[in-house]
Amino acid sequence: DAKTTQPPSMDCAEGRAANLPCNHSTISGNEYVYWYRQIHSQGPQYIIHGLKNNETNEMASLIITEDRKSSTLILPHATLRDTAVYYCIVRVAQVNSGYSTLTFGKGTMLLVSP
């Protein structure tokens, strides 16, 4: 799986949009971009994923550049409960069952303040 680069930490004011960047310059054409987050003392939680097009769900939006070498996770209105470590992961699209494991990096520690 391609490696990703994320800033170690970011701050965001409550109610503002949090924009978390991720570089994945070696991504292959068959690799998805995934985002997970881990709130303190909890298990990782899936947020969103995408291949080429921008994606949006009830939690966040994912913007992928046209060359797919970077992406941005957007939390439109950050709350205190969004304070967590956010992981950007790239993974191949087609795998045999059971081989779709996740390779976590160091992630970005997002601190949302009042």
Added chain:
Amino acid sequence: DTAVSQTPKYLVTQMGNDKSIKCEQNLGHDTMYWYKQDSKKFLKIMFSYNNKELIINETVPNRFSPKSPDKAHLNLHINSLELGDSAVYFCASSQDQGLASNEQFFGPGTRLTVL
């Protein structure tokens, strides 16, 4: 209602002991995993099981033996515990159908402390 549950949540034990961590998922998924998160917070895959069969064993010492009695359960047994085994262990599951686009659901973790 918990999708992926683990027991116990905390486990404190002496070096050399044998212990087990249990994991159950009620999502009907056919693939389950064990991950280890060390003191530096790195989260690494240990095992992957699909339909009760071992698929991935990521260079884990053979003191660690996963057991899957059925698709809904994947237990982790650890023999001769060592100080370095102290970590948080996460169980996860997913519904794999040949696509990596399926998300993984994680349990709350088991914090193992070896004294």
